[in-house]
Amino acid sequence: MSTMTNERSANAPPADGATFVAWVRPHLAAMARVAARLAVGADRDDIVQESLTRAWMKRDQYDASRGTASSWLLAITADQARKAARRLRPVAELDDHDAPVARQDVEARVDVDQALTTLSTRQRLAVDCYYFADLSITDTAAVMGCSEGTVKSTLSDARARLRSLLEVSE
Incomplete structure (x- = not known):
């Protein structure tokens, strides 16, 4: 395995579910705060859950050189919160x-x-x-x-x- 492959795998979100949960756990509180602030009236837990689903599906797209895990997860959360807020507005x-x-x-x-x-x-x-x-x-x-x-x-x-x-x- 090359050094580049080792670095990428060390920075990428884990491929297995249990390790992925441990990888996102430190960011859950911030994700919930962003969801609650950006989509008032929507269920923040639903937004976080949808964000985690999207992060899991897109985990191969994460690039540590472009930002931290926190910023990547919060960007996904902000996007999901905006979608939820749009669904609430007439x-x-x-x-x-x-x-x-x-x-x-x-x-x-x-x-x-x-x-x-x-x-x-x-x-x-x-x-x-x-x-x-x-x-x-x-x-x-x-x-x-x-x-x-x-x-x-x-x-x-x-x-x-x-x-x-x-x-x-x-």
Whole structure:
């Protein structure tokens, strides 16, 4: 066996079920958090289960040189959560989904969950990955499919938006 084959097999997800379970186990909590944050109202356990099924079926496509196991699994989870969220939304809401919601009363402005809903889909994904799933900038970029600079810029824009929404006028 060549060195390249040894490296690939050492970094690839295990081919047998029991070892695969052990390989994904450390990432399950983060997968559940991402599923719950991205698909409010959907069953997060179903999303995680579907993500694990997809990861198992696509395990040969994992490439450790392109990102960590965590970022690969969370990217799959984010994709499955988006699909679940789309199934929950009535068609009429699709056009207005990413439009910012104006909040006039102070109570609504200090509600973080409410403020998060005003972020664009890309900003919410960045915030959820970085702050709620505790991913690094590098792993967040892998989940989002963009550069680290784009993640930093997206997080900066999201923080500015949240700051303006959550400020309490004196």
